[in-house]
Amino acid sequence: MPADQTDGTAGAHAVGATGHDGPAPTAATSGAATGSTGATATLAPGEGTEFRDRATVALADVPRVPGSKKPDPILVADGVVRRFGGLTAVDVQHVEIQRHAITALIGPNGAGKTTLFNLLTGFDRPDEGSWTFDGQTLSKVAAHKVARRGMVRTFQLTKALSRLTVIENMRLGAKKQRGEGILAALVKPLWAKEERENTARADDLLRRFKLDAKRADFAGSLSGGQRKLLEMARALMSEPQMVMLDEPMAGVNPALTQSLLGHVKDLREQGMTVLFVEHDMDMVRDISDWVIVMAQGTIVAEGPPDTVMADPAVIDAYLGGHHDEPLGDDDPLDEDHLHYRHEEDPAGTPPVDGHGATSTEGGTR
Numbered sequence: 001m002p003a004d005q006t007d008g009t010a011g012a013h014a015v016g017a018t019g020h021d022g023p024a025p026t027a028a029t030s031g032a033a034t035g036s037t038g039a040t041a042t043l044a045p046g047e048g049t050e051f052r053d054r055a056t057v058a059l060a061d062v063p064r065v066p067g068s069k070k071p072d073p074i075l076v077a078d079g080v081v082r083r084f085g086g087l088t089a090v091d092v093q094h095v096e097i098q099r100h101a102i103t104a105l106i107g108p109n110g111a112g113k114t115t116l117f118n119l120l121t122g123f124d125r126p127d128e129g130s131w132t133f134d135g136q137t138l139s140k141v142a143a144h145k146v147a148r149r150g151m152v153r154t155f156q157l158t159k160a161l162s163r164l165t166v167i168e169n170m171r172l173g174a175k176k177q178r179g180e181g182i183l184a185a186l187v188k189p190l191w192a193k194e195e196r197e198n199t200a201r202a203d204d205l206l207r208r209f210k211l212d213a214k215r216a217d218f219a220g221s222l223s224g225g226q227r228k229l230l231e232m233a234r235a236l237m238s239e240p241q242m243v244m245l246d247e248p249m250a251g252v253n254p255a256l257t258q259s260l261l262g263h264v265k266d267l268r269e270q271g272m273t274v275l276f277v278e279h280d281m282d283m284v285r286d287i288s289d290w291v292i293v294m295a296q297g298t299i300v301a302e303g304p305p306d307t308v309m310a311d312p313a314v315i316d317a318y319l320g321g322h323h324d325e326p327l328g329d330d331d332p333l334d335e336d337h338l339h340y341r342h343e344e345d346p347a348g349t350p351p352v353d354g355h356g357a358t359s360t361e362g363g364t365r
Protein backbone atom coordinates (compact mmCIF):
# COMPACT_ATOMS: atom_id res chain seq x y z
CA MET A 1 0.00 0.00 0.00
CA PRO A 2 1.42 3.42 -0.92
CA ALA A 3 2.68 5.50 1.98
CA ASP A 4 -0.13 8.01 1.72
CA GLN A 5 -2.86 5.41 1.78
CA THR A 6 -4.62 4.82 5.05
CA ASP A 7 -7.68 3.08 6.32
CA GLY A 8 -9.61 6.27 5.93
CA THR A 9 -9.92 6.96 9.63
CA ALA A 10 -8.64 10.47 9.14
CA GLY A 11 -11.96 12.06 9.69
CA ALA A 12 -13.89 9.18 8.25
CA HIS A 13 -16.54 6.92 9.73
CA ALA A 14 -17.66 9.28 12.45
CA VAL A 15 -21.15 8.50 13.61
CA GLY A 16 -21.99 11.87 14.88
CA ALA A 17 -21.98 14.44 17.52
CA THR A 18 -23.13 13.59 20.96
CA GLY A 19 -25.24 16.05 22.87
CA HIS A 20 -23.75 18.81 24.98
CA ASP A 21 -24.91 21.70 27.03
CA GLY A 22 -23.29 24.40 24.95
CA PRO A 23 -25.21 26.98 22.97
CA ALA A 24 -28.13 25.67 20.97
CA PRO A 25 -27.40 25.17 17.30
CA THR A 26 -28.01 28.27 15.26
CA ALA A 27 -29.05 28.47 11.64
CA ALA A 28 -25.36 28.53 10.92
CA THR A 29 -24.54 25.46 12.97
CA SER A 30 -27.43 23.37 11.81
CA GLY A 31 -27.07 24.08 8.14
CA ALA A 32 -23.53 24.75 7.10
CA ALA A 33 -21.96 22.00 9.15
CA THR A 34 -23.92 19.55 7.10
CA GLY A 35 -22.82 21.23 3.93
CA SER A 36 -26.41 22.13 3.16
CA THR A 37 -27.72 25.56 2.49
CA GLY A 38 -27.54 26.99 5.99
CA ALA A 39 -26.93 30.58 6.95
CA THR A 40 -23.23 30.39 6.25
CA ALA A 41 -23.95 29.42 2.69
CA THR A 42 -24.43 33.12 2.11
CA LEU A 43 -21.24 34.10 3.95
CA ALA A 44 -17.80 34.20 2.45
CA PRO A 45 -15.37 31.94 4.34
CA GLY A 46 -14.37 33.54 7.62
CA GLU A 47 -17.08 36.20 7.52
CA GLY A 48 -19.17 35.16 10.53
CA THR A 49 -18.19 36.33 14.00
CA GLU A 50 -20.91 35.06 16.35
CA PHE A 51 -18.87 32.23 17.85
CA ARG A 52 -15.65 34.23 17.78
CA ASP A 53 -17.32 36.89 19.89
CA ARG A 54 -18.73 34.28 22.27
CA ALA A 55 -15.31 32.66 22.63
CA THR A 56 -13.67 35.99 23.38
CA VAL A 57 -16.19 36.69 26.14
CA ALA A 58 -16.05 33.15 27.54
CA LEU A 59 -12.26 33.15 27.77
CA ALA A 60 -11.85 36.72 29.03
CA ASP A 61 -11.53 35.76 32.70
CA VAL A 62 -9.63 32.51 32.29
CA PRO A 63 -6.29 32.70 34.13
CA ARG A 64 -3.32 32.94 31.79
CA VAL A 65 -1.52 29.97 33.33
CA PRO A 66 -0.67 26.48 32.09
CA GLY A 67 -3.49 24.01 32.71
CA SER A 68 -6.09 26.71 33.40
CA LYS A 69 -9.71 25.65 33.79
CA LYS A 70 -12.10 26.75 31.03
CA PRO A 71 -15.76 27.71 31.51
CA ASP A 72 -17.05 25.08 29.04
CA PRO A 73 -14.32 22.57 28.16
CA ILE A 74 -15.08 19.98 25.50
CA LEU A 75 -11.77 18.18 26.04
CA VAL A 76 -10.11 17.65 29.43
CA ALA A 77 -6.84 15.72 29.79
CA ASP A 78 -4.98 14.70 32.94
CA GLY A 79 -1.50 13.32 33.52
CA VAL A 80 -0.84 12.38 29.90
CA VAL A 81 2.66 10.95 29.53
CA ARG A 82 4.27 9.39 26.46
CA ARG A 83 7.83 8.14 26.51
CA PHE A 84 9.95 6.92 23.63
CA GLY A 85 12.76 4.98 25.28
CA GLY A 86 14.49 7.45 27.56
CA LEU A 87 12.78 10.47 25.98
CA THR A 88 9.61 11.89 27.53
CA ALA A 89 7.89 13.33 24.47
CA VAL A 90 4.71 14.38 26.31
CA ASP A 91 4.15 15.10 29.99
CA VAL A 92 0.96 17.16 30.25
CA GLN A 93 -0.40 17.45 33.78
CA HIS A 94 -3.71 19.08 32.89
CA VAL A 95 -5.19 20.77 29.88
CA GLU A 96 -8.68 21.91 28.92
CA ILE A 97 -9.92 22.96 25.49
CA GLN A 98 -12.80 25.42 25.39
CA ARG A 99 -15.85 24.39 23.36
CA HIS A 100 -16.70 26.44 20.26
CA ALA A 101 -13.34 28.20 20.31
CA ILE A 102 -10.26 28.00 18.11
CA THR A 103 -7.26 26.95 20.20
CA ALA A 104 -3.73 26.93 18.79
CA LEU A 105 -1.14 24.49 20.07
CA ILE A 106 2.29 25.95 19.42
CA GLY A 107 5.85 25.20 20.43
CA PRO A 108 9.28 24.62 18.95
CA ASN A 109 10.18 21.54 16.94
CA GLY A 110 10.09 18.40 19.04
CA ALA A 111 7.92 19.99 21.76
CA GLY A 112 5.48 17.07 21.63
CA LYS A 113 2.55 18.69 19.83
CA THR A 114 1.99 15.99 17.22
CA THR A 115 2.55 13.25 19.78
CA LEU A 116 -0.15 14.82 21.98
CA PHE A 117 -2.48 14.99 18.95
CA ASN A 118 -1.77 11.34 18.19
CA LEU A 119 -2.57 10.35 21.76
CA LEU A 120 -5.79 12.33 22.05
CA THR A 121 -7.11 11.00 18.74
CA GLY A 122 -6.28 7.36 19.42
CA PHE A 123 -3.43 7.06 16.91
CA ASP A 124 -0.95 6.38 19.71
CA ARG A 125 -1.19 5.04 23.27
CA PRO A 126 0.04 6.94 26.33
CA ASP A 127 2.16 5.44 29.09
CA GLU A 128 -0.03 7.26 31.59
CA GLY A 129 -2.98 9.57 31.65
CA SER A 130 -6.65 9.93 30.80
CA TRP A 131 -8.92 12.37 29.05
CA THR A 132 -12.56 13.00 28.36
CA PHE A 133 -14.28 14.37 25.30
CA ASP A 134 -17.67 15.92 25.82
CA GLY A 135 -17.79 14.29 29.24
CA GLN A 136 -17.01 10.76 28.03
CA THR A 137 -13.69 9.06 28.57
CA LEU A 138 -11.68 8.71 25.39
CA SER A 139 -8.41 7.28 26.65
CA LYS A 140 -7.69 3.85 25.15
CA VAL A 141 -10.40 4.38 22.52
CA ALA A 142 -9.30 3.45 18.98
CA ALA A 143 -8.89 6.16 16.37
CA HIS A 144 -11.94 5.25 14.28
CA LYS A 145 -14.12 5.23 17.40
CA VAL A 146 -12.73 8.60 18.47
CA ALA A 147 -13.90 9.92 15.10
CA ARG A 148 -17.34 8.37 15.65
CA ARG A 149 -17.61 10.23 18.94
CA GLY A 150 -17.25 13.48 17.02
CA MET A 151 -13.55 14.32 17.18
CA VAL A 152 -11.73 14.18 13.84
CA ARG A 153 -8.26 15.18 12.80
CA THR A 154 -6.18 15.99 9.79
CA PHE A 155 -2.49 15.19 9.40
CA GLN A 156 0.69 17.16 8.84
CA LEU A 157 1.27 14.90 5.86
CA THR A 158 -2.08 14.75 4.14
CA LYS A 159 -3.75 11.37 4.00
CA ALA A 160 -5.90 11.78 0.90
CA LEU A 161 -6.05 8.46 -0.87
CA SER A 162 -4.24 9.32 -4.06
CA ARG A 163 -5.65 6.50 -6.19
CA LEU A 164 -9.23 7.38 -5.39
CA THR A 165 -11.02 10.33 -6.92
CA VAL A 166 -11.85 13.42 -4.92
CA ILE A 167 -15.52 12.43 -4.59
CA GLU A 168 -14.59 8.88 -3.54
CA ASN A 169 -12.32 10.31 -0.86
CA MET A 170 -15.19 12.44 0.35
CA ARG A 171 -17.58 9.49 0.56
CA LEU A 172 -15.06 7.67 2.75
CA GLY A 173 -15.50 10.40 5.32
CA ALA A 174 -19.25 9.85 5.67
CA LYS A 175 -20.60 8.76 9.01
CA LYS A 176 -23.25 6.45 7.55
CA GLN A 177 -21.65 3.56 5.68
CA ARG A 178 -24.38 0.94 6.03
CA GLY A 179 -23.46 -0.63 2.68
CA GLU A 180 -20.18 -1.75 4.26
CA GLY A 181 -21.98 -4.51 6.16
CA ILE A 182 -22.28 -7.80 4.25
CA LEU A 183 -26.02 -8.21 4.80
CA ALA A 184 -26.84 -4.57 4.26
CA ALA A 185 -24.75 -4.51 1.09
CA LEU A 186 -27.06 -7.15 -0.39
CA VAL A 187 -30.17 -5.05 0.23
CA LYS A 188 -29.85 -2.10 -2.08
CA PRO A 189 -32.65 0.02 -0.57
CA LEU A 190 -30.69 -0.01 2.70
CA TRP A 191 -27.67 1.75 1.28
CA ALA A 192 -28.75 3.43 -1.94
CA LYS A 193 -30.52 6.29 -0.15
CA GLU A 194 -27.58 6.80 2.20
CA GLU A 195 -25.17 6.82 -0.69
CA ARG A 196 -27.24 9.47 -2.46
CA GLU A 197 -27.33 11.57 0.69
CA ASN A 198 -23.60 11.16 1.26
CA THR A 199 -22.86 12.14 -2.31
CA ALA A 200 -25.07 15.21 -2.07
CA ARG A 201 -23.37 16.23 1.14
CA ALA A 202 -19.94 15.62 -0.40
CA ASP A 203 -20.82 17.76 -3.41
CA ASP A 204 -22.03 20.59 -1.14
CA LEU A 205 -18.76 20.50 0.75
CA LEU A 206 -16.69 20.34 -2.43
CA ARG A 207 -18.47 23.45 -3.67
CA ARG A 208 -17.80 25.19 -0.38
CA PHE A 209 -14.11 24.32 -0.56
CA LYS A 210 -13.98 25.19 -4.28
CA LEU A 211 -12.94 21.67 -5.18
CA ASP A 212 -16.03 20.83 -7.21
CA ALA A 213 -14.13 21.20 -10.48
CA LYS A 214 -11.75 18.51 -9.22
CA ARG A 215 -14.54 16.09 -8.30
CA ALA A 216 -13.58 13.34 -10.73
CA ASP A 217 -9.80 13.85 -10.50
CA PHE A 218 -7.56 11.48 -8.60
CA ALA A 219 -6.61 12.94 -5.23
CA GLY A 220 -3.01 12.20 -6.18
CA SER A 221 -3.21 14.83 -8.91
CA LEU A 222 -4.10 17.63 -6.47
CA SER A 223 -1.57 20.18 -5.29
CA GLY A 224 -0.46 20.18 -1.65
CA GLY A 225 -2.87 22.95 -0.67
CA GLN A 226 -5.77 21.33 -2.48
CA ARG A 227 -5.06 18.10 -0.59
CA LYS A 228 -5.23 20.06 2.65
CA LEU A 229 -8.61 21.43 1.59
CA LEU A 230 -9.79 17.96 0.60
CA GLU A 231 -8.74 16.53 3.93
CA MET A 232 -10.55 19.27 5.82
CA ALA A 233 -13.66 18.81 3.66
CA ARG A 234 -13.54 15.04 4.14
CA ALA A 235 -13.28 15.46 7.90
CA LEU A 236 -16.50 17.51 7.79
CA MET A 237 -18.36 14.64 6.11
CA SER A 238 -18.64 13.08 9.55
CA GLU A 239 -20.32 16.14 11.11
CA PRO A 240 -17.73 16.38 13.91
CA GLN A 241 -17.99 18.44 17.05
CA MET A 242 -14.27 19.00 17.19
CA VAL A 243 -11.72 19.26 14.41
CA MET A 244 -8.01 18.87 15.11
CA LEU A 245 -5.73 20.23 12.40
CA ASP A 246 -2.05 19.35 12.38
CA GLU A 247 -0.17 22.15 10.63
CA PRO A 248 -2.93 23.13 8.19
CA MET A 249 -0.70 25.73 6.54
CA ALA A 250 2.39 23.59 6.05
CA GLY A 251 3.24 23.30 2.39
CA VAL A 252 0.46 25.63 1.31
CA ASN A 253 1.13 28.32 -1.24
CA PRO A 254 0.47 31.78 0.25
CA ALA A 255 -2.15 32.22 -2.48
CA LEU A 256 -4.29 29.58 -0.77
CA THR A 257 -3.56 30.71 2.77
CA GLN A 258 -6.47 33.14 3.07
CA SER A 259 -8.89 30.56 1.78
CA LEU A 260 -7.71 28.00 4.34
CA LEU A 261 -7.81 30.56 7.13
CA GLY A 262 -11.36 31.44 6.19
CA HIS A 263 -12.40 27.80 6.25
CA VAL A 264 -10.89 27.28 9.70
CA LYS A 265 -12.73 30.34 11.03
CA ASP A 266 -15.87 28.96 9.41
CA LEU A 267 -15.60 25.76 11.43
CA ARG A 268 -15.95 27.81 14.60
CA GLU A 269 -18.87 29.80 13.20
CA GLN A 270 -20.60 26.52 12.41
CA GLY A 271 -20.41 25.60 16.08
CA MET A 272 -17.36 23.34 15.94
CA THR A 273 -14.38 23.40 18.26
CA VAL A 274 -10.98 23.65 16.60
CA LEU A 275 -7.58 22.68 18.01
CA PHE A 276 -4.70 23.19 15.61
CA VAL A 277 -0.94 22.83 15.62
CA GLU A 278 0.82 25.52 13.65
CA HIS A 279 4.20 27.17 13.28
CA ASP A 280 2.89 30.12 11.30
CA MET A 281 2.57 32.82 13.95
CA ASP A 282 0.59 35.12 11.67
CA MET A 283 -2.06 32.43 11.36
CA VAL A 284 -2.02 31.77 15.10
CA ARG A 285 -2.46 35.46 15.86
CA ASP A 286 -5.14 35.89 13.20
CA ILE A 287 -7.52 33.07 14.02
CA SER A 288 -6.92 31.82 17.58
CA ASP A 289 -9.10 32.61 20.56
CA TRP A 290 -6.62 30.89 22.84
CA VAL A 291 -3.04 29.66 22.54
CA ILE A 292 -1.40 26.79 24.40
CA VAL A 293 2.39 26.58 24.31
CA MET A 294 4.31 23.33 24.66
CA ALA A 295 8.03 22.92 25.19
CA GLN A 296 9.87 19.69 25.93
CA GLY A 297 6.61 17.80 26.35
CA THR A 298 5.00 20.10 28.89
CA ILE A 299 2.64 23.05 28.68
CA VAL A 300 4.60 26.19 29.53
CA ALA A 301 2.07 28.93 28.81
CA GLU A 302 -1.57 29.61 27.91
CA GLY A 303 -3.57 32.67 27.02
CA PRO A 304 -4.93 34.84 24.22
CA PRO A 305 -2.52 35.19 21.27
CA ASP A 306 -1.20 38.66 22.08
CA THR A 307 -0.59 37.83 25.74
CA VAL A 308 1.10 34.55 24.97
CA MET A 309 3.38 35.92 22.30
CA ALA A 310 4.65 38.58 24.68
CA ASP A 311 5.23 36.03 27.45
CA PRO A 312 8.94 35.64 28.31
CA ALA A 313 8.42 31.90 28.94
CA VAL A 314 7.18 31.52 25.38
CA ILE A 315 9.98 33.57 23.92
CA ASP A 316 12.42 31.48 25.96
CA ALA A 317 10.85 28.27 24.69
CA TYR A 318 11.20 29.35 21.08
CA LEU A 319 14.28 31.46 21.10
CA GLY A 320 16.31 30.08 23.96
CA GLY A 321 16.38 33.39 25.81
CA HIS A 322 17.13 35.73 22.90
CA HIS A 323 14.51 38.21 24.07
CA ASP A 324 15.53 40.82 21.56
CA GLU A 325 13.82 38.72 18.88
CA PRO A 326 10.06 39.22 19.32
CA LEU A 327 7.32 36.92 18.09
CA GLY A 328 4.79 38.63 15.90
CA ASP A 329 3.70 40.09 12.63
CA ASP A 330 6.69 42.28 12.05
CA ASP A 331 9.20 39.65 12.99
CA PRO A 332 8.03 36.30 11.71
CA LEU A 333 9.95 33.38 13.10
CA ASP A 334 12.63 32.34 10.72
CA GLU A 335 14.33 29.06 10.06
CA ASP A 336 16.90 29.60 12.76
CA HIS A 337 14.13 29.41 15.33
CA LEU A 338 11.29 27.51 13.76
CA HIS A 339 11.53 25.29 10.77
CA TYR A 340 9.40 27.44 8.46
CA ARG A 341 6.48 29.79 8.10
CA HIS A 342 5.32 28.84 4.63
CA GLU A 343 7.01 26.72 2.10
CA GLU A 344 7.27 28.97 -0.89
CA ASP A 345 5.78 27.96 -4.18
CA PRO A 346 8.85 27.27 -6.28
CA ALA A 347 6.91 27.97 -9.44
CA GLY A 348 5.42 31.19 -8.08
CA THR A 349 2.16 30.23 -9.76
CA PRO A 350 -0.60 32.81 -9.28
CA PRO A 351 -4.06 31.79 -8.04
CA VAL A 352 -6.80 31.29 -10.55
CA ASP A 353 -9.56 32.76 -8.43
CA GLY A 354 -10.03 34.94 -5.38
CA HIS A 355 -9.75 32.09 -2.91
CA GLY A 356 -6.93 30.48 -4.79
CA ALA A 357 -8.52 27.06 -4.51
CA THR A 358 -7.66 26.21 -8.07
CA SER A 359 -4.15 27.55 -7.83
CA THR A 360 -1.10 25.37 -7.84
CA GLU A 361 0.68 25.04 -4.54
CA GLY A 362 4.30 24.28 -4.13
CA GLY A 363 4.67 22.04 -1.11
CA THR A 364 3.21 18.61 -0.73
CA ARG A 365 4.13 17.71 2.79
Ligand SMILES: Nc1ncnc2c1ncn2[C@@H]1O[C@H](COP(=O)(O)OP(=O)(O)OP(=O)(O)O)[C@@H](O)[C@H]1O
Pocket (backbone or CB within 6 Å): 084, 087, 089, 107, 108, 109, 110, 111, 112, 113, 114, 115, 116
Ligand atom coordinates in the same frame (compact mmCIF):
# COMPACT_ATOMS: atom_id res chain seq x y z
N1 LIG B 1 7.65 7.32 17.13
C1 LIG B 1 8.63 7.96 17.77
N2 LIG B 1 9.73 7.33 18.20
C2 LIG B 1 10.70 7.96 18.87
N3 LIG B 1 10.67 9.28 19.15
C3 LIG B 1 9.60 9.97 18.74
C4 LIG B 1 8.53 9.36 18.03
N4 LIG B 1 7.60 10.30 17.76
C5 LIG B 1 8.07 11.44 18.27
N5 LIG B 1 9.27 11.26 18.85
C6 LIG B 1 10.07 12.26 19.53
O1 LIG B 1 9.21 12.89 20.47
C7 LIG B 1 9.50 14.28 20.53
C8 LIG B 1 8.25 15.07 20.23
O2 LIG B 1 7.97 14.92 18.84
P1 LIG B 1 6.70 15.59 18.16
O3 LIG B 1 6.70 15.19 16.74
O4 LIG B 1 5.48 15.27 18.96
O5 LIG B 1 7.04 17.12 18.32
P2 LIG B 1 6.31 18.36 17.63
O6 LIG B 1 6.16 19.40 18.66
O7 LIG B 1 5.09 17.92 16.92
O8 LIG B 1 7.43 18.79 16.59
P3 LIG B 1 7.26 19.48 15.13
O9 LIG B 1 6.81 20.85 15.37
O10 LIG B 1 8.65 19.41 14.58
O11 LIG B 1 6.29 18.64 14.35
C9 LIG B 1 10.64 14.54 19.55
O12 LIG B 1 11.86 14.52 20.24
C10 LIG B 1 10.54 13.36 18.61
O13 LIG B 1 11.80 13.07 18.05
